[in-house]
Amino acid sequence: MTGSRGGAALRLAALVFGFAFLYLPIAVLVAYSFNFSRLVTIWGGVSPRWYSALWQDDKYRAAALTSLEIGIMAASAALVIGTCAGLAMNRFVRFRGRALFGFMLMAPLVVPEVILGLSLLLLFVAAQSLTGWPASRGILTVTIAHATFTACFVAVLVRAQLAGFDRSLEEAALDLGARPLAVLWRITLPGISPALISGWLLAFTMSLDDLVVASFVSGPSATTLPMAVYSSVRIGVTPEINALATVFLAIVGAMVALAGWLMARQERRRLAAL
Amino acid sequence: MSGIGGWLRRGLIGLPFLWLAVFFLLPLAIVAAISLTESADTIPPFRPLFGMAAAGLQSHLTLANYRELAEGCLGAYANSLGNAALATLLCLAIGYPFAFAIARAPGLWRHLLLFMVMLPFWTSFLIRVYAWIALLQPSGLVNRLLLDAGIIAAPLPLLYNAFSVELGLVYSYLPFMILPLYGSLMRLEESLVEAAADLGAPPWRVFVGVILPLTLPGIAAGMLLVFIPAVGEFVIPDLLGGPNTLMVGKLLWQEFFDNVDWPAASAIAMALVAIVTLPLLVAQRLLARAAA
Numbered sequence: 001m002t003g004s005r006g007g008a009a010l011r012l013a014a015l016v017f018g019f020a021f022l023y024l025p026i027a028v029l030v031a032y033s034f035n036f037s038r039l040v041t042i043w044g045g046v047s048p049r050w051y052s053a054l055w056q057d058d059k060y061r062a063a064a065l066t067s068l069e070i071g072i073m074a075a076s077a078a079l080v081i082g083t084c085a086g087l088a089m090n091r092f093v094r095f096r097g098r099a100l101f102g103f104m105l106m107a108p109l110v111v112p113e114v115i116l117g118l119s120l121l122l123l124f125v126a127a128q129s130l131t132g133w134p135a136s137r138g139i140l141t142v143t144i145a146h147a148t149f150t151a152c153f154v155a156v157l158v159r160a161q162l163a164g165f166d167r168s169l170e171e172a173a174l175d176l177g178a179r180p181l182a183v184l185w186r187i188t189l190p191g192i193s194p195a196l197i198s199g200w201l202l203a204f205t206m207s208l209d210d211l212v213v214a215s216f217v218s219g220p221s222a223t224t225l226p227m228a229v230y231s232s233v234r235i236g237v238t239p240e241i242n243a244l245a246t247v248f249l250a251i252v253g254a255m256v257a258l259a260g261w262l263m264a265r266q267e268r269r270r271l272a273a274l
Numbered sequence: 275m276s277g278i279g280g281w282l283r284r285g286l287i288g289l290p291f292l293w294l295a296v297f298f299l300l301p302l303a304i305v306a307a308i309s310l311t312e313s314a315d316t317i318p319p320f321r322p323l324f325g326m327a328a329a330g331l332q333s334h335l336t337l338a339n340y341r342e343l344a345e346g347c348l349g350a351y352a353n354s355l356g357n358a359a360l361a362t363l364l365c366l367a368i369g370y371p372f373a374f375a376i377a378r379a380p381g382l383w384r385h386l387l388l389f390m391v392m393l394p395f396w397t398s399f400l401i402r403v404y405a406w407i408a409l410l411q412p413s414g415l416v417n418r419l420l421l422d423a424g425i426i427a428a429p430l431p432l433l434y435n436a437f438s439v440e441l442g443l444v445y446s447y448l449p450f451m452i453l454p455l456y457g458s459l460m461r462l463e464e465s466l467v468e469a470a471a472d473l474g475a476p477p478w479r480v481f482v483g484v485i486l487p488l489t490l491p492g493i494a495a496g497m498l499l500v501f502i503p504a505v506g507e508f509v510i511p512d513l514l515g516g517p518n519t520l521m522v523g524k525l526l527w528q529e530f531f532d533n534v535d536w537p538a539a540s541a542i543a544m545a546l547v548a549i550v551t552l553p554l555l556v557a558q559r560l561l562a563r564a565a566a
Binding site for chain 1: 282283285286287289290291293294295296297298299300301302304305308318368369371372374375376378379387389390391393394396397398399400401402404405406407408409413415445448449477498499502503505506507508509512513522523526527530531536539540543546547550554555557558561562
């Protein structure tokens with residue numbers, strides 16, 4: 001498998017098979033979203049019918065706005081918490097509770113969502129009966145829950161970028177008498193901005209995507225987009241959902257491409273400046 | 275920033291530490307407490323662990339939830355562990371050649387291919403799982419193609435069984451396997467591989483003797499990243515599974531939402547925590563070593 005022609009063919013086969021597996025279901029979904037027929041078995045010709053049905057459906061529009069609001073707030077909170085955590089883990093080699101801190105940062109990345117959802121709900125219920133806060137469950141409780149687990153993903157990205165960060169500029173600024181906070185704000189944070197941008201976007205899309213945690217900690221006042229989608233999907237395949245999924249894919253794809261382009265441009269500029 | 279102490283240091287550590295202690299650790303302790311109490315027709319639907327009654331301090335401490343779990347729910351745990359373990363192995367079998375091929379692609383291609391692996395991860399999990407329903411159902415695309423080609427006479431039962439759950443798990447968690455594998459394959463010293471080949475080792479020996487041992491940390495990390503969340507998966511067994519494929523995540527969901535038995539759901543969650551704690555600790559050590 002090292003450079004021989006047989007090896008190259010095997011590697012190509014692995015790529016074709018792997019990407020077919022990852023993308024075929026998505027491609028079929030997108031194709032069906034343009035199908036005129038309600039049934040997936042029948043191809044009734046290309047039609048934007050399900051897109052106009054989706055556009056007129058207030059249920060999904062309200063849910064999308066709720067999800068957007070939660071996503072923006074949760075990602076912003078996660079960015080602050082996760083960046084602090086990433087900086088702390090990278091810069092402070094020794095402090096009391098570092099092992100526990102590392103565990104708390106790692107565990108939410110993989111702990112099953114049902115556990116995160118149930119435990120946070122029980123916390124909110126206990127807090128309400130003891131202190132009266134939160135008065136009701138909804139946008140705020142979902143935002144807190146999302147900020148908690150997405151912050152850990154932000155921390156991973158920030159830490160990874162800090163690991164390859166050249167600290168000579170920081171040291172020079174400190175030697176010249178800059179205050180630590182000014183160094184952090186003017187040098188460190190701009191230097192790790194690619195991680196900050198991708199961290200925020202990752203947190204935002206994860207919040208937008210979450211069904212399980214939101215279902216536990218939300219109340220009747222707030223239905224997120226995945227919750228609305230889930231309640232229709234449970235009944236079976238509906239063409240409107242195919243259209244919604246396609247719109248979602250297009251938006252996320254464009255966002256990720258834009259972020260990639262921005263980061264690549266910044267990287268080129270940084271290299272040009274050096 | 276190396277020499278900073280004082281309030282900036284305290285803030286950078288303290289804010290995330292406190293946040294995670296309050297919103298991650300404390301909630302787990304509450305789950306543990308509520309798993310030891312009795313359910314009731316009150317709001318919230320459980321008795322307090324300790325309450326004041328006419329007779330004085332009264333406790334509702336009980337192990338009944340765990341007893342019920344041991345008697346009635348072991349099947350769901352066995353299902354979850356089995357499904358997650360098989361999904362982990364299948365992800366490794368599919369992901370290793372995939373990651374290997376990406377790591378060996380020419381420079382610019384490599385970034386594009388890795389981006390294409392990540393892209394589905396950025397899109398809706400729920401929708402990606404749901405997409406399989408249209409493919410697998412009796413009137414779905416796969417059965418239609420097989421019927422039209424004359425390969426089968428009647429639609430195959432591809433949906434709502436162990437097969438579709440397994441497929442959903444492998445499909446959804448494959449990127450989690452590929453990323454750490456790719457990372458360790460990229461760190462692989464190319465000179466070692468070349469040396470082995472130059473000394474006359476056939477390709478399979480180079481792979482088994484050099485490449486495989488050197489990428490073991492990536493293999494282990496990928497396996498844990500797939501196994502731990504897959505054990506507690508809810509969406510996949512719910513949308514693609516049937517009555518015989520109950521997994522712990524769905525069991526917990528049913529106890530909580532359908533039966534409104536919060537203490538039982540808490541006991542299920544605690545048993546799940548117990549299952550994933552050991553792999554979690556191993557994963558933390560591995561990731562800490564990778565970061566160092």
